[in-house]
Amino acid sequence: MTPKEPTDSEFFILDIGGMTCASCVSRVEKALDKIPGVEAAMVNLATEQARIRVKRGTSTLADIIALVQKTGYEASESSPRGHLNQKTSKSFWANDGLARVLLGFALATPLVLPMLLMPLGIHWSLSGWWQLVLATPIQLILGWRFYKAGYKSLMAGAGNMDLLVAIGTSAAYGLSLYLLLTSGHAHELYFEGSAIIICMVLLGKWLEARAKQQTSEAIRALQKLWPEYAKVLNVEVQLAGSFTPDQYRDLPLDQVLPGDCILVLPGERIPVDGKIIVGNGHVDESLLTGESEPVKKMPQSKVIGGSLNGEGALVVRAEAVGVESVLSKIILLVEEAQTQKASIQKLVDQVSAIFVPTVILIAVITAIANWLYIDSTSIAILRAVSVLVIACPCALGLATPAAIMAGTGVAARFGILIKDPQVLELAHKLDIVAFDKTGTLTIGKPRLLTLLPFNQVSIQTNEILATAAGLQLGSEHPLAKALLDAAKDQQIAAITTVNSKALPGIGIEAIPTAGPFAGHTLRLQSVVSLEGNPNLPLVLEKAQACFDQGQTVSVLMNLGNELDSLNTPIAIIAFGDELKANAKSAVDALHDLGIRTVMLSGDNLSAAQRVSKSIGIDEVFAQIMPGNKAEIIQTLQSGFGSQKHYVAMVGDGVNDAPALAMADVGMAMSTGTDVAMQAAGITLMRGDPTLVADAIDISKKTWSKIRQNLFWAFAFNTIGIPMAALGYLSPMLAGSAMALSSFCVLSNALLLKRWHPKQS
Structure with a gap:
């Protein structure tokens, strides 16, 4: 996070x-x-x-x-x-441009051609002076970037890849020039070595640039969702059914303000986050949420900027624009994930800090040792050049960030935002996933199913409903909305209250201003919060049938007024919430990965077990207070004895935030609260629990690519440097191998782009 x-x-x-x-x-x-x-x-x-x-x-x-x-x-x-x-719009002649690569190979081909013809029995070579003419532009013009960057790094007291290339190619070029001036024999020259090294490095850098662009495709695809202009309607025609061009203005997107009414024609992208006030149709949100099917939108439906309007003109009232929009926040999250470092990268940083000076020292030792042993200055220099060239740490530096960019990018395309690279290192260790029930495994929109009064003969059920609904006025809690919706459906007006007070983990308390309980302090609370109350046995007996049906039970209590201190139950109010259609397949997918599943619920044990049994949850923690979720996560992590377990927590509410932060990997549903999303390392862009297994799968595959890349990068240098020092690699082969290593690391990372969710 x-x-x-x-x-x-x-x-x-x-x-x-x-x-x-x-x-x-x-x-x-x-x-x-x-x-x-x-x-x-x-x-x-x-x-x-x-x-x-x-x-x-x-x-x-x-x-x-x-x-x-x-x-x-x-x-x-x-x-x-x-x-x-x-x-992506670099000049064709830029440092890493294809034109420079092609020009370099065109000049180097005549230098290398004699080596290629020799196995065919053709003995031909250019004169030494023609070799000098062809090699010099490559060395001093195309290779000037290496001298420039190498000099700057040297002046800053450190070395880099450019310094190694500059020293190595200069040694080969300088030795060839010396031999040409002193002996004049073409067969003793090594101009082709320095020339082909520079060409191969330039080719490698061009391939790197191309591959880097592909790893960033996810962000570019998201950026392209922004239209440049928005059709802002004039105030007097905002609610009309049809519109002519003179009734709106095309404004640049950065000039659109919250409250503006935007006309979105069929086939256009919606430029802002907002709410539909006129029109209906289907909207394609696939690039934002990973949802493959267009979503039906009606008046008052919320829409996300960047989504595609299918059919029918829409008028959208802007609510969030610019950096406050969902699309902007998604891009920021993906960029942050791609630029952060996994902790394993610290090892790479420590190695790279001493890498270049160490390589130069090895090259010097190689030159001296070969000169003393073979008694050949030219061979000693060429082997030192091979060491300098093959040891360039490009692959080492790209191994981790390239895999992170590719993995987080493809995950974002399918609605999985990995915000914290630490997640990638822990996902492959996960052996437990804990789910919050409401809103995560269930739809999160409970309905009022039962209202059972406690011997209130003179009080009608609709008066109790009006009172209970009044306590919940202004609340955003799902159970509060269920009560208010039930009152609205029955055309019952909620009774207003005063001194309303939210009681975290318990419920809500207020004083009705009218009705049979006017002036009394009432409390609507969960049954579990009644522990220690003498009325608890009576409440449990009354609510048993609701518990048996798996309903969530609250109780409306009368605490009395200034004259009489009461603590008596008024009614049992029970709610039901449907399981999401894919909840069972989500749990099955985790079982296929060898992961144990746990459900955390505030419901009574029988109700929670009924839900868990229907979808195959392995273990249930019921009747828990919201504040205890983090403690349960900690208990799961400690495991049994000395064995530590790695736990992921999946939730969507404010009360899930501590547990999401405590878990090794926190996953928040974007359909939930901002607090939950900020506390989690992964955000699932649609309320689909099957994305949990998909998130773990892509995290594991990304971590696997990081390890593969680092292994090959370290192995390449571990094997290549000794081979070059012992003369098994010519400078030309060393240059080719070095360029190939970086390209292989990037290509391996790009294989992640082929990943698709298993559940789709």
Whole structure:
């Protein structure tokens, strides 16, 4: 979970240009950490972004940008809606452009051709001077970027991939030039080695750029959902049935304000979050929620900005625009997840901090050892060059962020927002999933099923309903809405109350201003909160039939008035809530993953067991107070003896927030409260419990890709450096292998894009 920004801090996001490997990331982070007032700084190679939190009044954005530029990298403030699209529009002749790669290979082909013809028995080669003519533009023009970036890193007291390439290719080019000037023999020259290294590195960087764009596809797809303009209706025609172009204005989206009425024609995207006031039809919300079927919308239905209007013109009153919209928040959550670091990345950062100096030292030792053992300066230099080239830590730096970007991106496409990379590291360990019942496994819209008075002969049932409904006026609790809906359906006016007071974990208390209980303090509370009350046996006996049917039972109590202190029950009020149609399949999917399921409920044990048995829940905790949910999660985690269990909590209400935060992995339904979503590491964009197993599945697969990438990145250098030092890899092969390693890591991460939910 990303904490809210403290009020005494400022938060900046920068686009960083020129980073090539994990060492660059480490160097930028170290530079940012030294800035006065910086509280936290995080740099991501795959997104090429830095996120910085600064104590207000210390360092400005201009100061931060200037320091990053002084370190040797480009820096600019990130545009929230333009960053990724700008990256896809690089010049054809840019540093990582395809044209530079093609030009380099065109110049290098005649240099490499003699090596390719030799196995065919054709012995031909260019003269040494022609080799110099072809190799020099590659070395000094196409390869100038390596000299420039390498020099800046050297001046900053650190090394990076560019420095390794610059030193390695310069050694091969310089040795060839020396031999040409002293001996003039073409067969002793190594211009093709330096040229092909530069070409392969440029090809690798171009492939990396292409692959990075694909890992960011999820955010770009979301960004494209924003229309540029909105049709804002004139005030006097807002409720008309049809509209002409002179009755609305096309305004840029950033000029639309809450309260504006927007006309959305068939086939157009809805530009704002709001409520339909005229029209009806089906709206496609698939890219936002993962819901494959269009959703029927009527007047007063809420719509999400970015969703697609199917048929029929709609008039939508704007409620949330810009950064307050659901779409904007989704993009922010996905971006935050993609730029945060998993804790395993700390190991990579520690290695990369000493990697380049270590490689240079190994290359020097290789050169000296080979020169002493073989007594050949040229072979010693070439083997040192191979070490420098193959050891570039690009793959190491991309291994984790590329997998996180691809995994969180594809998850977001199917309505699963993974906000915290820590989730990815814990998901594969999960062995218990705990569900809150109401709103998670059930629809969350209970209905009033039973009202049983306690011997109130002179008081009619409709008067009790009017009184109970009056206590709930203004409440957003599902049971409160059920009472108010029941009164409305029976055309019973709720009696107003005074001194209304919510009692967390108990119920609500107020004094009716009219009716048979006027002036009395009444309390509508759960049965479990009656513990210790002498009327509890009577209440339990009266409510037993409701319990047996799995209903949720409340009791309306009369606490008396200023003259008489009473504590007597007025009526049993029981509610029923339907299970979601896919609740059982959600539990079955978790069982298929070998995960034990638990249900937490405030209902009595028999009612809770009835629900759990129908969908196959393994264990039930019933009659629990909301505040006890976090304690139960902690108990589940401790397990039996010394065995620790990893627990996920799935909920949607305010009272679930402590349990969501306590769990190893918290999953909140977006149909619930904002508090629950802020406390959870995963948000499920539609109230579908089958997404729980899907979220665990994509988290496991993403974590698996991270481990695979890191293994191959470490293994590549562990095997490649000794092979290069011993002469088994020529500089040309080393350059090809280095470029291929980065491409393989990114390609492996991109395999996650093929993931689909099993339950869809």
